[in-house]
Amino acid sequence: MDAVLRAAAIYLFLLILFRISGRRTLSEVTTFDFVLLMIIGEATQQGMLGDDFSVTNAFLIIASLVVMDIALSLFKEHVPAAGRLIEGMPMVLVEDGVPLRARMKKARVDEYDIMEAARRSQGLENMEDIKYAVLEVSGTISIIPKK
Template sequence: METVLRAAGIYLVLMVVFKIAGRRALLQMTSFDLILLLIISEATQQALLGDDFSVTGAALTIITLVAIDIVLGKLKNRFPTIEQMAEGGPVILVEHGNALHQRMKMTGISQDDVLEAARSQGLERLEQIKYAVLEVNGHISIIPVK
């Protein structure tokens, strides 16, 4: 039972940490971010298994994590409020060529990040962007002015 509680606790902690880190952290990984992720995974493994390095303990931990993920997925489908809390929603960063600085600051996205996404569509200036939207997956979608 301790293994199941450890797995559930660590799952919750990681969800909160990555929610606080924001979508940008998941989208654009630097070398530092990769190293940090590896360290987190090692610390997580130690916290999940404790002193139990048996195959049974590892299997129970994996099954618990997968079960939590499945249950959370079903809950998110059934109750949109839970999905909104866990995942958030898309955020408009640029509207009709005007950068929405408060939203950019809140999400940790800079104007340069938006322009980088715009350049991939051949756009060079904010005035050419009707909407720039930070999607739930961390991707910035650009809708050009026609």
């Protein structure tokens, strides 16, 4: 029982924490973000396993986490509003070469981030070449170039 409850508590806490921190916080995986994610993983692991290092405990925790993830995805499928709440929605940041600065400021994205995504995915050099830049649910920026 303890293993399932531990896994559930950690799952919920991380779900809320990552929702609160905003999608941009750990989305662009720089080296430091990667290290930070690893440290979060380490800290989580201790709390989840407790002092029970048995294989059974590991099985139970992994199974609980996967079950909760499946349950959540089913829930999101049946209640789209909940899905939006948990994952958020995509949003346009640049339209016809014009950056929507009020949105960018709120979403903590700057022009450098957008141009980086434009260079990397489309090889674009100028803001004017971007038809749309979309901040996706995952926190990445998609670029649709002008034809």
